[in-house]
Amino acid sequence: MKAFFADHVGLQLPPGHRFPFQKYGLLRDRVAAEFPSLDLHPAQPATEGELALAHEPNYISTVLQGHLSTQAQREIGFPWSPRMVERACRSVGATIMAARAALREGIAANLAGGTHHASADSGGGYCVFNDVAVAARLMQAEWHRAHRRLLRVAVIDLDVHQGNGTASIFRDDPTVFTLSMHGAKNFPFRKQPGDLDVDLPDGCGDxxxxxALDAALDVLWSRHGDHPPGLVFYLAGADPHEGDRLGRLKLSTEGLAERDRRVFDALLKRRIPVALSMAGGYGRDLADTVQVQVNTLRLAEGHWQRWNNQHP
Incomplete structure (x- = not known):
């Protein structure tokens, strides 16, 4: 199974910054030590043309040329720097590469990604560009060019925060179905309606x-009838975990593993390729966040083995 990373491009953050960038290196170290069969690759950066599939050209140039206002940088949560730009482009590139690999092999992963708060003309919530939106549009274009037919896409966003940017980008696009399960009272406080939004109360447990997940997946499949999506992007956020400092939900480590298992089983049953992103995770103890993500990747590797042992 292929997995792509961009943590080798570090962020230049001021002392005491809340974003736990170190979690990406910790995860890659665990993966390298514990998953010798996982095929790790550094991500190539997304191009300006690829970014323009989901973002306004003026916003792209403002980011790339360092013209973001102080307010825009505050909303994103990162100060502008060349490294911030490179990492943002490589994070999108990692999801593009994972999506291409998934269409060939059933599943592949971005060891970061899930930047679902970025909309067409702005960033927010530690998200500069929307990796899933760019990759979805690019896969649709490449699929149509190769096969002369439409590739329907679904986004299963199980980060604890609503995928407001993704919902806004695909609001009027019937070819992409957006499902988000998230804390009702959590960020963003003004939600953008997607195709299916599941609001969860504070303290929600396993x-x-x-x-709620079973019911949401039932709706996803019923809405597609006899024409299931040809590709799913799965944002397997670790932030619903009970130890997350931003999550406000109470899922156990075992509960999150069962969440992933149910998603992977449903996709395998329908032979739907899946591009996996790790999305959010802000554990009071970062080891908890990394363990949740390691568990997700362990289940993903098992999914890849089962996919490739089945006959289509």
Whole structure:
């Protein structure tokens, strides 16, 4: 199974910054040590033309040329720097590469990604460009060029925060179905309506969450009828975990593993390729966040093995 990373491009953050950038290096170290069969690759940066599939040209040039206003930088949460730009472009590139690999092999992963708060003309919430939106549009274009038919896409966003940027980008696009399960009272406080939004109460635990997930997946499949999506982007956020300092939900480590298992099983049953992103995770103890993500990748590797042992 292929996995792509961009953590070798570090962020230049001021002392005491809240964003736990070190989690990406910790995760890659665990993956390299514990998953010798995982095929790790550094991500190539997305091009300006690729970014323009989901973002306004003026916003792209403002980011790339360092013209973001102080307010725009505050909303993104990162000060502008050349490294911030390179990392943002490579994070999108990692999801593009994972999506291409998934269409060939059933599943592949971005060890970061899930930058779902970036909309067409702005960033926010530690998200500069929307990796899933860019990759979805690019995969549709490449698929149409190769096969002369439409590639329907679904986004299963299980980060604890609503994928407001993704929802806004695909609001009027019937070819991309956006499903988001998130804390009702959590960031962003003004939600953007997607195709299916599941609001969860503070303190939601394993049983309530998994019941809501089953119901949401049933809606996803029923909305597509006899024409399921040809590609799914799965944002497997670790931030619903009970130890997350921003999450406000109460899922256990075992509950999150069961969440992933149910998603992967549903996709395998329907033979739908999946590009996986790790999305958010802000554990009071970062080891908890990394462990949740390691568990996700372990299940993903098992999914890849089962996919390639089945006959289409």
């Amino acid at each position: 049983a309530e969450y998994l019941q």
